[in-house]
Amino acid sequence: MRNFFSLQSSAARGCGAILVFAAVLAACQHKSPEQELLDKADAVGSWIATLQMAGEKWLANSVPTSFVKSTCKEAGRDLDQAAGEAAKSQARPEVRDPLRQLISQAQAAGASLRRAAAANDRPGAAREAGRLSALGRQLEVWKQGLGPP
Amino acid sequence: MNMKKATQLALGIVTAVGGFFDAGNLATSAQAGASFRFQLVWSLLLGTLLVIFLVEMSGRFAAVTRKALPDAIREHFGFTAWLVPFLVLTLVHFLVLASEIGGICFALHLVTGLPPAVWALPVAVLTWLFLWRSTFGTIENSTSLLGLLTLAFVVAAVRHHPPTGELLAGMLPSLPHHDPAKYWFIAVSILGSVIAPYLFYFYSSGAVEDEWDPSYVNVNRGIAFVGMGFGSLIALGAIVVAAVVLAPRGIEVNDYHQAAMMLTDAFPFWGFVLFAAAMAIACLGAGIEVALAMAYTTAQTFGWNWGEDLDPREDARFCMVYTAAILVSSLLILFGIDPLKLTLVTMAINAAVLPFVAIPFLLIMNDRKLLKEHANGWISNSVAAFLLVLALVLAVVSIPLVIMGGS
Numbered sequence: 220m221r222n223f224f225s226l227q228s229s230a231a232r233g234c235g236a237i238l239v240f241a242a243v244l245a246a247c248q249h250k251s252p253e254q255e256l257l258d259k260a261d262a263v264g265s266w267i268a269t270l271q272m273a274g275e276k277w278l279a280n281s282v283p284t285s286f287v288k289s290t291c292k293e294a295g296r297d298l299d300q301a302a303g304e305a306a307k308s309q310a311r312p313e314v315r316d317p318l319r320q321l322i323s324q325a326q327a328a329g330a331s332l333r334r335a336a337a338a339n340d341r342p343g344a345a346r347e348a349g350r351l352s353a354l355g356r357q358l359e360v361w362k363q364g365l366g367p368p
Numbered sequence: 369m370n371m372k373k374a375t376q377l378a379l380g381i382v383t384a385v386g387g388f389f390d391a392g393n394l395a396t397s398a399q400a401g402a403s404f405r406f407q408l409v410w411s412l413l414l415g416t417l418l419v420i421f422l423v424e425m426s427g428r429f430a431a432v433t434r435k436a437l438p439d440a441i442r443e444h445f446g447f448t449a450w451l452v453p454f455l456v457l458t459l460v461h462f463l464v465l466a467s468e469i470g471g472i473c474f475a476l477h478l479v480t481g482l483p484p485a486v487w488a489l490p491v492a493v494l495t496w497l498f499l500w501r502s503t504f505g506t507i508e509n510s511t512s513l514l515g516l517l518t519l520a521f522v523v524a525a526v527r528h529h530p531p532t533g534e535l536l537a538g539m540l541p542s543l544p545h546h547d548p549a550k551y552w553f554i555a556v557s558i559l560g561s562v563i564a565p566y567l568f569y570f571y572s573s574g575a576v577e578d579e580w581d582p583s584y585v586n587v588n589r590g591i592a593f594v595g596m597g598f599g600s601l602i603a604l605g606a607i608v609v610a611a612v613v614l615a616p617r618g619i620e621v622n623d624y625h626q627a628a629m630m631l632t633d634a635f636p637f638w639g640f641v642l643f644a645a646a647m648a649i650a651c652l653g654a655g656i657e658v659a660l661a662m663a664y665t666t667a668q669t670f671g672w673n674w675g676e677d678l679d680p681r682e683d684a685r686f687c688m689v690y691t692a693a694i695l696v697s698s699l700l701i702l703f704g705i706d707p708l709k710l711t712l713v714t715m716a717i718n719a720a721v722l723p724f725v726a727i728p729f730l731l732i733m734n735d736r737k738l739l740k741e742h743a744n745g746w747i748s749n750s751v752a753a754f755l756l757v758l759a760l761v762l763a764v765v766s767i768p769l770v771i772m773g774g775s
Contacts, residue, residue, distance in 0.1 A: 261620065262620070265619050265620040265622065268619045269619050269626045271617075273625075273629065279636060281632040281637065281639060282628075283481070286481070286625075289477070290625045293623055293625050
């Protein structure tokens, strides 16, 4: 019984140590503005690829229209957030601006894909899927321009 | 082994296979495969090995003493000593239950297009109704048999012919090539999803409900090793499918929408519906188990009547606990909390609270007065010692990893 209580008080001390450790780690997690932008670009690239896949799968009758619409909505929300963060970024303009442009094009392509799926416009959806594929490639080129991750 | 025990063994294995996979396994496996391909398979294997031993111990304990774990821990260490672990575990179980309800709601959103929040209360009522009206046997068998639908991930993985060399290499721990904070966060979350504390409390209470006695020690061993082993194959299947389908496209799973198309390459027509159905059933089964585990633990802690086979009038407080737990958990989803983010953070917290589960559990498993010749031997104790060290390490690193890698 006494052992159990002493284990519990050790656990409580452990919890305190964890909080201190977490605070130190959070404080040490300093990244350059370019690195932060690169991290954001990964999430943007992931959404561009998701939208492209959703479009292609919709064209292949593998997913319903409602899924394409809700995926485009979620992607739009995250891309809006990414656009806001990129706009506030302290990174050099020659690094930041091309990414902002890419995000804005991805937002437009996502919105168009959503409209195309809602209107059952298959050629329009195919066009947007192709546009998203090209945006994905442009994003890769932008990331490579920043050097190794 | 007589016919009754053979049937129980078979049913138990099916239950373990069907009950292994839940929102936590799905979320962490999809994220691991999509972001790091096969590199985190080792984490799943390690978790599986540990959970096999822990489930075996909790079943052995219940069969030999005819007592469930929380009941025995309270009796052994006293109410005051058990109170802190009980409160911590209740809070974690509440988050796990919310994650499972969120998983069902998301699956319904996939099929209907309605927002997940709309489904929160109907799902809560359905889950509650299932618990209120069913016996333990019905719950155990129906959810586990339906849960076999999750084997779709294994079939899909086989259809994709994953690269064997890379898959085998992933079974050994290695350092990540990129994003180390995310890598370790997912590794910890996988362990948290596999070694879920509710599993032991549910399993040991279930063994008492099924009236196991010492003659069931071998049946228990078979269920733990074969059932849990095969169960982890489903999670492995999900890692493989995500690695083969999502990773090459550059899709990372930061939202359930990004995982929902995982099965459509292997099953172009049925893949989407299969994913939704597998997710709904896996989460429903786990949600029911978590709600019951909460009710079992609370009733055993306070010495109330308990048993899913009793009429609700005979164990009103037991029924009240799962009713309140389901209702309150569903509110998190109703208020719009993202189910995937909730699940991932909850799995890391699961890992963080492991010492609260492991310490009293392992102390009691070595009590020779209680367990006699069935107390832990050197193999179980070696695994237990390793688990204890791992649990302490996880407790230290998991919360910082949530801050660094869980965003």
